[in-house]
Amino acid sequence: MKYINEFRDGKTARVIAAAIAAETRADRRYHIMEFCGGHTHAISRYGLSDLLPQNIRLIHGPGCPVCVLPIGRIDNAIDLALNRGVILATYGDCLRVPASGGLSLLKAKARGADVRMVYSSADALKLAQDHPEREVVFFAIGFETTTPPTAVALLQAEKLGQKNFSVFCNHVLTPSAIANILESPEVRLHGTVPLDAFIGPAHVSTVIGSQPYEHFAEEYEKPVVIAGFEPLDVMQAILMLVRQLNEGRAEVENEFSRAVTRAGNVKAQNLVAEVFELRKSFEWRGLNEVPYSALRIKAKYAAFDAERRFGIEYKSVADNKACECGAILRGLKRPQDCKLFGTVCTPENPMGSCMVSSEGACAAHYTYGRYKDAVGV
Amino acid sequence: MCLAIPVKVVELLDGDEATVDVGGVRKAISLALVDGIAVGDYVILHVGYAIQKLDPEEAEKTLALFAELGENLGAAPA
Ligand code: SF4
Numbered sequence: 001m002k003y004i005n006e007f008r009d010g011k012t013a014r015v016i017a018a019a020i021a022a023e024t025r026a027d028r029r030y031h032i033m034e035f036c037g038g039h040t041h042a043i044s045r046y047g048l049s050d051l052l053p054q055n056i057r058l059i060h061g062p063g064c065p066v067c068v069l070p071i072g073r074i075d076n077a078i079d080l081a082l083n084r085g086v087i088l089a090t091y092g093d094c095l096r097v098p099a100s101g102g103l104s105l106l107k108a109k110a111r112g113a114d115v116r117m118v119y120s121s122a123d124a125l126k127l128a129q130d131h132p133e134r135e136v137v138f139f140a141i142g143f144e145t146t147t148p149p150t151a152v153a154l155l156q157a158e159k160l161g162q163k164n165f166s167v168f169c170n171h172v173l174t175p176s177a178i179a180n181i182l183e184s185p186e187v188r189l190h191g192t193v194p195l196d197a198f199i200g201p202a203h204v205s206t207v208i209g210s211q212p213y214e215h216f217a218e219e220y221e222k223p224v225v226i227a228g229f230e231p232l233d234v235m236q237a238i239l240m241l242v243r244q245l246n247e248g249r250a251e252v253e254n255e256f257s258r259a260v261t262r263a264g265n266v267k268a269q270n271l272v273a274e275v276f277e278l279r280k281s282f283e284w285r286g287l288n289e290v291p292y293s294a295l296r297i298k299a300k301y302a303a304f305d306a307e308r309r310f311g312i313e314y315k316s317v318a319d320n321k322a323c324e325c326g327a328i329l330r331g332l333k334r335p336q337d338c339k340l341f342g343t344v345c346t347p348e349n350p351m352g353s354c355m356v357s358s359e360g361a362c363a364a365h366y367t368y369g370r371y372k373d374a375v376g377v
Numbered sequence: 378m379c380l381a382i383p384v385k386v387v388e389l390l391d392g393d394e395a396t397v398d399v400g401g402v403r404k405a406i407s408l409a410l411v412d413g414i415a416v417g418d419y420v421i422l423h424v425g426y427a428i429q430k431l432d433p434e435e436a437e438k439t440l441a442l443f444a445e446l447g448e449n450l451g452a453a454p455a
Contacts (some may be wrong), residue, residue: 003431145423146424148426152407152426203428206428206429257438258435259429259430259432265428271410
Protein backbone atom coordinates (compact mmCIF):
# COMPACT_ATOMS: atom_id res chain seq x y z
CA MET A 1 0.00 0.00 0.00
CA LYS A 2 1.22 3.46 -0.86
CA TYR A 3 2.85 5.41 1.98
CA ILE A 4 3.26 2.16 3.89
CA ASN A 5 5.45 -0.18 1.84
CA GLU A 6 8.06 2.46 1.00
CA PHE A 7 8.54 3.02 4.72
CA ARG A 8 9.08 -0.68 5.46
CA ASP A 9 11.89 -1.46 3.03
CA GLY A 10 14.43 -3.76 4.67
CA LYS A 11 17.38 -2.63 2.59
CA THR A 12 16.84 1.00 3.50
CA ALA A 13 16.47 0.00 7.16
CA ARG A 14 19.96 -1.48 7.01
CA VAL A 15 21.28 1.70 5.38
CA ILE A 16 19.89 3.81 8.20
CA ALA A 17 21.24 1.28 10.70
CA ALA A 18 24.70 1.66 9.16
CA ALA A 19 24.44 5.44 9.47
CA ILE A 20 23.43 5.09 13.12
CA ALA A 21 26.33 2.72 13.79
CA ALA A 22 28.75 5.11 12.08
CA GLU A 23 27.57 8.11 14.08
CA THR A 24 27.14 6.71 17.59
CA ARG A 25 30.07 7.39 19.85
CA ALA A 26 31.46 4.52 21.85
CA ASP A 27 32.08 6.74 24.89
CA ARG A 28 28.48 7.61 25.59
CA ARG A 29 25.07 6.08 26.10
CA TYR A 30 21.86 6.72 24.23
CA HIS A 31 18.79 5.89 26.30
CA ILE A 32 15.78 6.68 24.18
CA MET A 33 12.17 6.36 25.34
CA GLU A 34 9.54 5.63 22.76
CA PHE A 35 6.53 7.10 24.47
CA CYS A 36 3.93 5.55 22.25
CA GLY A 37 2.64 1.97 22.18
CA GLY A 38 2.49 2.12 18.39
CA HIS A 39 6.26 2.56 18.34
CA THR A 40 6.74 -0.21 20.91
CA HIS A 41 4.78 -2.46 18.58
CA ALA A 42 6.79 -1.48 15.49
CA ILE A 43 10.12 -1.90 17.32
CA SER A 44 9.19 -5.42 18.48
CA ARG A 45 7.52 -6.49 15.27
CA TYR A 46 10.40 -5.49 13.01
CA GLY A 47 13.13 -6.39 15.49
CA LEU A 48 14.58 -2.88 15.29
CA SER A 49 16.59 -3.23 18.51
CA ASP A 50 18.69 -5.88 16.75
CA LEU A 51 19.74 -3.33 14.15
CA LEU A 52 21.08 -0.91 16.75
CA PRO A 53 24.50 -0.67 18.41
CA GLN A 54 24.83 -1.95 21.99
CA ASN A 55 24.92 1.48 23.58
CA ILE A 56 21.53 2.53 22.23
CA ARG A 57 18.81 1.31 24.53
CA LEU A 58 15.14 1.73 23.79
CA ILE A 59 12.86 2.16 26.79
CA HIS A 60 9.14 1.57 26.48
CA GLY A 61 6.96 4.43 27.66
CA PRO A 62 3.39 4.61 28.95
CA GLY A 63 1.73 5.54 25.66
CA CYS A 64 -0.55 2.54 25.39
CA PRO A 65 -4.09 3.71 26.19
CA VAL A 66 -5.34 0.35 27.38
CA CYS A 67 -2.28 -0.21 29.56
CA VAL A 68 -2.64 3.00 31.56
CA LEU A 69 -6.34 2.63 32.29
CA PRO A 70 -6.61 1.92 36.03
CA ILE A 71 -8.58 -1.07 37.30
CA GLY A 72 -11.13 1.15 39.05
CA ARG A 73 -12.28 2.66 35.76
CA ILE A 74 -12.81 -0.75 34.18
CA ASP A 75 -14.70 -1.79 37.32
CA ASN A 76 -16.95 1.24 36.74
CA ALA A 77 -17.60 0.16 33.15
CA ILE A 78 -18.30 -3.43 34.20
CA ASP A 79 -20.72 -2.19 36.86
CA LEU A 80 -22.62 -0.17 34.24
CA ALA A 81 -22.90 -3.17 31.96
CA LEU A 82 -23.60 -5.81 34.58
CA ASN A 83 -25.77 -4.01 37.12
CA ARG A 84 -27.24 -0.93 35.47
CA GLY A 85 -28.74 -2.53 32.40
CA VAL A 86 -26.97 -0.41 29.83
CA ILE A 87 -25.52 -1.41 26.49
CA LEU A 88 -21.82 -0.71 26.95
CA ALA A 89 -20.09 0.06 23.67
CA THR A 90 -16.32 -0.10 23.63
CA TYR A 91 -13.23 -0.53 21.47
CA GLY A 92 -12.13 -4.16 21.18
CA ASP A 93 -8.86 -3.55 23.02
CA CYS A 94 -10.69 -2.86 26.28
CA LEU A 95 -12.47 -6.19 26.45
CA ARG A 96 -9.72 -8.33 27.97
CA VAL A 97 -8.23 -5.85 30.42
CA PRO A 98 -8.22 -7.54 33.84
CA ALA A 99 -10.39 -5.80 36.44
CA SER A 100 -11.34 -6.59 40.05
CA GLY A 101 -12.55 -10.00 41.15
CA GLY A 102 -11.01 -11.79 38.18
CA LEU A 103 -13.46 -10.04 35.86
CA SER A 104 -12.96 -8.28 32.54
CA LEU A 105 -15.54 -6.79 30.20
CA LEU A 106 -15.36 -10.01 28.20
CA LYS A 107 -16.05 -12.15 31.27
CA ALA A 108 -18.85 -9.78 32.30
CA LYS A 109 -20.34 -10.34 28.86
CA ALA A 110 -20.28 -14.09 29.44
CA ARG A 111 -22.23 -13.42 32.63
CA GLY A 112 -24.93 -11.64 30.72
CA ALA A 113 -23.71 -8.04 30.54
CA ASP A 114 -24.58 -6.35 27.24
CA VAL A 115 -21.10 -5.38 26.07
CA ARG A 116 -20.70 -4.52 22.40
CA MET A 117 -17.45 -4.06 20.58
CA VAL A 118 -17.45 -1.09 18.23
CA TYR A 119 -14.92 0.04 15.65
CA SER A 120 -15.81 3.70 15.93
CA SER A 121 -17.60 6.20 18.18
CA ALA A 122 -20.09 6.61 15.33
CA ASP A 123 -21.02 2.93 15.68
CA ALA A 124 -21.75 3.50 19.37
CA LEU A 125 -24.12 6.33 18.48
CA LYS A 126 -25.72 4.09 15.87
CA LEU A 127 -26.41 1.50 18.60
CA ALA A 128 -28.31 4.17 20.53
CA GLN A 129 -30.37 4.99 17.44
CA ASP A 130 -31.11 1.32 16.85
CA HIS A 131 -32.11 0.69 20.48
CA PRO A 132 -34.15 3.73 21.55
CA GLU A 133 -35.56 1.80 24.52
CA ARG A 134 -32.09 1.15 25.99
CA GLU A 135 -29.39 3.32 27.52
CA VAL A 136 -26.20 3.15 25.47
CA VAL A 137 -22.91 4.18 27.10
CA PHE A 138 -19.77 4.64 25.04
CA PHE A 139 -16.74 3.66 27.13
CA ALA A 140 -14.33 6.19 25.65
CA ILE A 141 -10.62 5.68 26.19
CA GLY A 142 -7.46 6.81 24.48
CA PHE A 143 -5.04 9.66 23.93
CA GLU A 144 -5.45 12.79 21.81
CA THR A 145 -5.88 10.76 18.62
CA THR A 146 -9.04 9.08 19.84
CA THR A 147 -10.57 12.04 21.67
CA PRO A 148 -11.75 14.06 18.62
CA PRO A 149 -13.87 11.16 17.30
CA THR A 150 -15.56 10.98 20.71
CA ALA A 151 -16.26 14.73 20.56
CA VAL A 152 -17.81 14.34 17.11
CA ALA A 153 -20.12 11.53 18.26
CA LEU A 154 -21.23 13.48 21.33
CA LEU A 155 -21.97 16.63 19.32
CA GLN A 156 -23.81 14.53 16.77
CA ALA A 157 -25.90 12.97 19.56
CA GLU A 158 -26.83 16.44 20.77
CA LYS A 159 -27.80 17.50 17.28
CA LEU A 160 -29.98 14.43 16.89
CA GLY A 161 -31.46 14.82 20.38
CA GLN A 162 -30.31 11.26 21.11
CA LYS A 163 -31.34 11.10 24.77
CA ASN A 164 -30.33 7.48 25.42
CA PHE A 165 -26.67 8.04 24.49
CA SER A 166 -23.90 9.02 26.87
CA VAL A 167 -20.11 8.87 27.10
CA PHE A 168 -18.00 7.51 29.96
CA CYS A 169 -14.98 9.68 29.31
CA ASN A 170 -11.50 8.35 30.12
CA HIS A 171 -9.47 10.32 27.62
CA VAL A 172 -5.94 11.14 28.72
CA LEU A 173 -3.24 13.59 27.67
CA THR A 174 0.21 12.77 26.35
CA PRO A 175 2.18 15.85 27.43
CA SER A 176 1.15 15.46 31.10
CA ALA A 177 2.32 11.85 31.10
CA ILE A 178 5.70 12.77 29.62
CA ALA A 179 6.07 15.55 32.18
CA ASN A 180 5.19 13.09 34.94
CA ILE A 181 7.94 10.72 33.84
CA LEU A 182 10.50 13.51 33.57
CA GLU A 183 9.52 14.74 37.04
CA SER A 184 9.61 11.28 38.62
CA PRO A 185 12.26 10.71 41.29
CA GLU A 186 13.63 7.75 39.31
CA VAL A 187 14.54 10.07 36.47
CA ARG A 188 15.29 13.31 38.30
CA LEU A 189 16.99 12.25 41.52
CA HIS A 190 18.11 8.65 41.47
CA GLY A 191 18.82 8.35 37.77
CA THR A 192 17.60 4.74 37.98
CA VAL A 193 15.83 5.42 34.70
CA PRO A 194 18.45 7.01 32.51
CA LEU A 195 16.55 8.94 29.87
CA ASP A 196 18.34 10.93 27.23
CA ALA A 197 15.77 11.53 24.53
CA PHE A 198 12.23 10.82 23.33
CA ILE A 199 10.70 9.45 20.18
CA GLY A 200 7.52 11.54 19.99
CA PRO A 201 4.12 10.00 19.17
CA ALA A 202 3.00 9.71 15.56
CA HIS A 203 -0.75 9.98 15.44
CA VAL A 204 -1.21 11.88 18.67
CA SER A 205 1.00 14.52 17.11
CA THR A 206 -1.06 14.70 13.91
CA VAL A 207 -3.75 16.12 16.20
CA ILE A 208 -1.82 18.19 18.78
CA GLY A 209 1.07 19.18 16.51
CA SER A 210 4.75 19.35 17.39
CA GLN A 211 4.47 22.54 19.40
CA PRO A 212 3.45 21.01 22.78
CA TYR A 213 6.79 19.15 22.97
CA GLU A 214 8.88 22.31 22.68
CA HIS A 215 8.47 22.81 26.41
CA PHE A 216 10.15 19.47 27.27
CA ALA A 217 13.00 20.01 24.91
CA GLU A 218 13.69 23.35 26.51
CA GLU A 219 12.80 22.83 30.15
CA TYR A 220 14.28 19.34 30.61
CA GLU A 221 16.92 19.56 27.89
CA LYS A 222 15.75 16.36 26.24
CA PRO A 223 15.62 16.09 22.47
CA VAL A 224 12.34 14.94 20.93
CA VAL A 225 11.89 13.59 17.42
CA ILE A 226 8.31 12.95 16.31
CA ALA A 227 8.24 9.79 14.20
CA GLY A 228 5.77 7.86 12.08
CA PHE A 229 4.90 4.26 12.97
CA GLU A 230 6.67 2.51 10.11
CA PRO A 231 10.05 0.90 10.79
CA LEU A 232 12.03 3.35 8.63
CA ASP A 233 10.40 6.25 10.46
CA VAL A 234 11.54 4.86 13.79
CA MET A 235 15.08 4.18 12.53
CA GLN A 236 15.37 7.67 11.03
CA ALA A 237 14.11 9.23 14.27
CA ILE A 238 16.77 7.33 16.23
CA LEU A 239 19.44 8.64 13.84
CA MET A 240 18.15 12.18 14.31
CA LEU A 241 18.22 11.76 18.10
CA VAL A 242 21.76 10.36 18.02
CA ARG A 243 22.83 13.44 16.07
CA GLN A 244 21.12 15.81 18.50
CA LEU A 245 22.71 14.08 21.50
CA ASN A 246 26.14 14.07 19.86
CA GLU A 247 25.87 17.75 19.12
CA GLY A 248 24.46 18.61 22.55
CA ARG A 249 21.22 19.93 21.09
CA ALA A 250 17.77 19.44 22.67
CA GLU A 251 15.20 20.40 20.08
CA VAL A 252 11.90 19.19 18.73
CA GLU A 253 12.36 17.73 15.27
CA ASN A 254 9.70 16.22 13.08
CA GLU A 255 10.44 13.07 11.09
CA PHE A 256 6.72 12.52 10.40
CA SER A 257 6.33 15.74 8.43
CA ARG A 258 4.02 14.03 5.95
CA ALA A 259 1.28 14.09 8.58
CA VAL A 260 2.41 16.33 11.45
CA THR A 261 2.59 20.13 11.43
CA ARG A 262 3.63 22.45 14.23
CA ALA A 263 0.04 23.50 14.94
CA GLY A 264 -1.57 20.09 14.38
CA ASN A 265 -5.21 19.58 13.42
CA VAL A 266 -6.84 22.78 14.66
CA LYS A 267 -10.34 21.73 13.65
CA ALA A 268 -10.04 18.61 15.79
CA GLN A 269 -8.55 20.62 18.68
CA ASN A 270 -11.48 23.05 18.57
CA LEU A 271 -14.05 20.26 18.68
CA VAL A 272 -12.27 18.73 21.67
CA ALA A 273 -12.15 22.12 23.43
CA GLU A 274 -15.87 22.58 22.81
CA VAL A 275 -16.84 19.35 24.54
CA PHE A 276 -14.15 18.61 27.12
CA GLU A 277 -12.28 20.32 29.92
CA LEU A 278 -9.31 19.32 32.10
CA ARG A 279 -9.74 17.11 35.13
CA LYS A 280 -7.77 18.28 38.16
CA SER A 281 -6.29 14.83 38.51
CA PHE A 282 -6.62 11.36 37.04
CA GLU A 283 -5.22 8.03 38.13
CA TRP A 284 -3.03 6.23 35.62
CA ARG A 285 -1.96 2.63 35.98
CA GLY A 286 1.72 2.78 36.84
CA LEU A 287 1.96 6.54 37.28
CA ASN A 288 -0.64 6.97 40.06
CA GLU A 289 -2.51 10.29 40.23
CA VAL A 290 -1.28 12.67 37.56
CA PRO A 291 -2.48 16.29 37.82
CA TYR A 292 -4.30 17.76 34.83
CA SER A 293 -3.68 14.66 32.76
CA ALA A 294 -7.17 13.76 31.56
CA LEU A 295 -10.39 15.22 30.23
CA ARG A 296 -13.98 15.25 31.40
CA ILE A 297 -17.16 16.39 29.72
CA LYS A 298 -18.13 20.05 30.26
CA ALA A 299 -21.23 20.83 32.33
CA LYS A 300 -22.84 22.19 29.18
CA TYR A 301 -23.01 18.62 27.86
CA ALA A 302 -23.89 17.02 31.21
CA ALA A 303 -26.83 15.21 29.61
CA PHE A 304 -24.33 13.12 27.64
CA ASP A 305 -21.95 12.51 30.52
CA ALA A 306 -22.33 8.95 31.82
CA GLU A 307 -20.47 9.84 35.02
CA ARG A 308 -23.17 12.34 35.92
CA ARG A 309 -26.09 10.41 34.51
CA PHE A 310 -25.28 7.22 36.40
CA GLY A 311 -23.54 8.80 39.40
CA ILE A 312 -20.37 6.84 38.73
CA GLU A 313 -18.00 6.93 41.67
CA TYR A 314 -14.36 6.15 41.16
CA LYS A 315 -12.53 3.89 43.58
CA SER A 316 -8.84 3.26 43.23
CA VAL A 317 -7.94 -0.44 43.17
CA ALA A 318 -4.44 -1.82 43.60
CA ASP A 319 -2.95 -3.88 40.76
CA ASN A 320 -2.19 -7.58 41.04
CA LYS A 321 0.89 -7.64 43.30
CA ALA A 322 2.98 -9.86 41.07
CA CYS A 323 2.29 -7.78 37.94
CA GLU A 324 5.07 -5.37 37.04
CA CYS A 325 3.04 -3.28 34.60
CA GLY A 326 3.42 -0.19 36.76
CA ALA A 327 7.21 -0.35 36.77
CA ILE A 328 7.25 -1.22 33.08
CA LEU A 329 5.08 1.78 32.23
CA ARG A 330 7.53 4.02 34.07
CA GLY A 331 10.49 2.57 32.20
CA LEU A 332 11.89 0.97 35.40
CA LYS A 333 11.53 -2.65 34.35
CA ARG A 334 11.23 -4.72 31.22
CA PRO A 335 8.58 -7.36 30.50
CA GLN A 336 11.08 -10.19 30.93
CA ASP A 337 11.75 -8.95 34.47
CA CYS A 338 8.24 -10.04 35.47
CA LYS A 339 7.93 -13.50 37.03
CA LEU A 340 4.54 -14.08 35.42
CA PHE A 341 5.67 -13.17 31.92
CA GLY A 342 4.94 -15.87 29.38
CA THR A 343 4.06 -18.44 32.01
CA VAL A 344 1.03 -17.39 34.00
CA CYS A 345 0.52 -14.26 31.94
CA THR A 346 -0.03 -14.51 28.18
CA PRO A 347 -2.12 -12.53 25.67
CA GLU A 348 -4.81 -15.24 25.87
CA ASN A 349 -4.94 -14.95 29.62
CA PRO A 350 -3.50 -11.57 30.61
CA MET A 351 -2.78 -10.86 34.29
CA GLY A 352 -1.97 -7.22 33.67
CA SER A 353 -2.94 -4.56 31.18
CA CYS A 354 0.44 -4.50 29.38
CA MET A 355 -0.30 -7.99 28.05
CA VAL A 356 -3.65 -7.05 26.53
CA SER A 357 -3.26 -4.71 23.59
CA SER A 358 -0.73 -5.35 20.83
CA GLU A 359 0.76 -1.98 21.78
CA GLY A 360 1.42 -3.10 25.33
CA ALA A 361 5.08 -3.74 26.12
CA CYS A 362 4.44 -7.27 27.46
CA ALA A 363 2.19 -8.30 24.57
CA ALA A 364 4.58 -6.91 21.95
CA HIS A 365 7.50 -8.61 23.62
CA TYR A 366 5.62 -11.88 23.99
CA THR A 367 4.51 -11.94 20.36
CA TYR A 368 7.75 -10.90 18.73
CA GLY A 369 10.68 -10.94 21.08
CA ARG A 370 10.45 -13.58 23.76
CA TYR A 371 12.37 -16.40 22.11
CA LYS A 372 15.30 -14.24 21.16
CA ASP A 373 15.86 -13.28 24.80
CA ALA A 374 15.26 -16.83 25.96
CA VAL A 375 18.30 -18.07 24.08
CA GLY A 376 20.28 -15.06 25.24
CA VAL A 377 21.19 -13.70 21.81
CA MET B 378 -5.60 1.37 19.52
CA CYS B 379 -3.54 4.24 18.24
CA LEU B 380 -2.86 2.41 15.05
CA ALA B 381 -3.94 4.37 12.03
CA ILE B 382 -3.15 4.01 8.36
CA PRO B 383 -2.91 6.18 5.25
CA VAL B 384 -5.84 5.53 2.89
CA LYS B 385 -6.87 7.02 -0.44
CA VAL B 386 -10.10 8.96 -0.81
CA VAL B 387 -12.00 7.63 -3.84
CA GLU B 388 -15.37 9.34 -3.48
CA LEU B 389 -16.87 12.17 -1.45
CA LEU B 390 -20.25 11.34 0.10
CA ASP B 391 -22.98 13.39 1.78
CA GLY B 392 -22.84 14.23 5.47
CA ASP B 393 -19.08 14.79 5.74
CA GLU B 394 -18.30 11.23 4.69
CA ALA B 395 -16.10 9.69 2.06
CA THR B 396 -15.38 6.31 0.55
CA VAL B 397 -11.75 5.29 0.91
CA ASP B 398 -9.65 2.46 -0.43
CA VAL B 399 -8.02 0.40 2.32
CA GLY B 400 -5.68 -2.00 0.52
CA GLY B 401 -8.30 -2.81 -2.11
CA VAL B 402 -11.28 -2.78 0.27
CA ARG B 403 -13.75 0.12 0.08
CA LYS B 404 -15.00 1.65 3.27
CA ALA B 405 -17.04 4.68 4.33
CA ILE B 406 -15.28 6.99 6.78
CA SER B 407 -16.02 10.34 8.42
CA LEU B 408 -14.36 13.58 7.28
CA ALA B 409 -15.76 15.54 10.23
CA LEU B 410 -12.26 16.26 11.60
CA VAL B 411 -10.59 17.50 8.42
CA ASP B 412 -11.21 20.25 5.89
CA GLY B 413 -10.65 20.62 2.17
CA ILE B 414 -10.31 16.94 1.23
CA ALA B 415 -10.55 16.06 -2.48
CA VAL B 416 -10.80 12.77 -4.34
CA GLY B 417 -7.32 11.33 -4.75
CA ASP B 418 -6.03 12.73 -1.45
CA TYR B 419 -4.52 10.44 1.15
CA VAL B 420 -5.72 10.76 4.73
CA ILE B 421 -4.68 9.10 7.99
CA LEU B 422 -7.58 6.91 9.10
CA HIS B 423 -8.17 6.23 12.79
CA VAL B 424 -11.24 4.53 14.32
CA GLY B 425 -13.40 5.47 11.35
CA TYR B 426 -12.29 9.11 11.10
CA ALA B 427 -9.78 10.89 8.90
CA ILE B 428 -7.57 12.64 11.46
CA GLN B 429 -5.17 14.40 9.10
CA LYS B 430 -4.42 14.88 5.45
CA LEU B 431 -1.19 13.32 4.23
CA ASP B 432 1.23 15.68 2.51
CA PRO B 433 2.68 13.88 -0.55
CA GLU B 434 5.52 16.38 -0.98
CA GLU B 435 6.71 15.89 2.58
CA ALA B 436 6.51 12.11 2.11
CA GLU B 437 8.75 12.41 -0.97
CA LYS B 438 11.20 14.57 0.98
CA THR B 439 11.50 11.96 3.72
CA LEU B 440 12.05 9.19 1.17
CA ALA B 441 14.65 11.35 -0.61
CA LEU B 442 16.44 11.75 2.71
CA PHE B 443 16.68 7.95 3.05
CA ALA B 444 18.02 7.69 -0.50
CA GLU B 445 20.62 10.36 0.17
CA LEU B 446 21.75 8.52 3.29
CA GLY B 447 22.36 5.44 1.15
CA GLU B 448 24.39 7.39 -1.39
CA ASN B 449 26.51 9.08 1.26
CA LEU B 450 27.28 5.81 2.94
CA GLY B 451 28.04 4.19 -0.38
CA ALA B 452 30.44 7.00 -1.20
CA ALA B 453 32.11 7.08 2.20
CA PRO B 454 35.35 5.15 2.56
CA ALA B 455 34.34 1.96 4.37
S1 SF4 C 1 3.87 -10.14 32.07
FE1 SF4 C 1 1.74 -9.88 32.70
S2 SF4 C 1 1.79 -9.80 34.89
FE2 SF4 C 1 3.88 -9.42 34.18
S3 SF4 C 1 4.03 -7.19 33.99
FE3 SF4 C 1 3.39 -7.95 32.01
S4 SF4 C 1 1.16 -7.80 32.07
FE4 SF4 C 1 1.85 -7.67 34.19
